[in-house]
Amino acid sequence: MPASPWRGESAPCRLCGHESPNPKGLAKHVQAAHGLTAFDYYGRFPGEFLARLRDTADLVENRPELGSCWEVRGRPVRRGYKTTRVAGAPCALAHRLAVWADTGAWPEDLVLHRCDVRACANPAHLRVGSHAENMRERAQRERACRGADVHTAQLDADRVRAIRELYRDGGCTYATLAAEFGVSRSAIDHVVNRRTFAWVPDDSARAGGEDFIPW
Ligand SMILES: [Zn+2]
Numbered sequence: 001m002p003a004s005p006w007r008g009e010s011a012p013c014r015l016c017g018h019e020s021p022n023p024k025g026l027a028k029h030v031q032a033a034h035g036l037t038a039f040d041y042y043g044r045f046p047g048e049f050l051a052r053l054r055d056t057a058d059l060v061e062n063r064p065e066l067g068s069c070w071e072v073r074g075r076p077v078r079r080g081y082k083t084t085r086v087a088g089a090p091c092a093l094a095h096r097l098a099v100w101a102d103t104g105a106w107p108e109d110l111v112l113h114r115c116d117v118r119a120c121a122n123p124a125h126l127r128v129g130s131h132a133e134n135m136r137e138r139a140q141r142e143r144a145c146r147g148a149d150v151h152t153a154q155l156d157a158d159r160v161r162a163i164r165e166l167y168r169d170g171g172c173t174y175a176t177l178a179a180e181f182g183v184s185r186s187a188i189d190h191v192v193n194r195r196t197f198a199w200v201p202d203d204s205a206r207a208g209g210e211d212f213i214p215w
């Protein structure tokens with residue numbers, strides 16, 4: 001069997017110790033052997049679910065004052081949001097599952113990221129809120145962050161969006177953008193590759209609905 005990123009993330013059944021051959025197998029097992037959905041199963045062991053969510057994520061210090069982000073690995077399913085790599089997990093977005101496991105209730109509304117990192121599933125960075133709140137909070141954060149970094153002091157959220165858009169559309173090099181916006185080439189590089197201003201969303205994401213996916 002070829003090595004896959006799923007290998008080693010399998011977990012024995014907590015109810016009977018059955019070892020599934022692969023992570024998907026756990027959900028099939030609990031259904032067949034115990035008549036439980038993945039939600040029913042992990043609903044009994046929410047602490048274990050959260051521990052496994054953390055263990056299968058990359059811990060990244062995006063906002064040190066908040067503690068590590070739990071960046072879920074793998075490709076985003078939509079706009080940067082990801083499903084989990086946890087064995088037997090319900091099929092849902094990782095950050096929504098994190099709120100479910102943490103609070104015991106499925107989030108009825110949007111789940112907001114305090115850290116602005118959509119792949120993050122650290123429940124300490126998440127809370128349930130409305131779309132309007134999400135927009136308001138983001139605007140406040142953007143204002144608070146402006147001018148924080150000397151090298152990019154000339155940049156703000158709107159300029160950052162413009163730089164990313166111009167670069168993405170092609171025809172602009174780092175050098176031309178640097179000259180146009182009055183910053184260094186490395187500042188452009190950081191902005192384009194989201195090493196700085198990672199919290200500034202793309203316009204496409206901003207225009208559409210935020211992150212509501214029922215499951
Ligand atoms: Zn079992």
Ligand SMILES: [Zn+2]
Pocket residue numbers: 068069070115116117120121122125
């Ligand atoms: Zn986070």
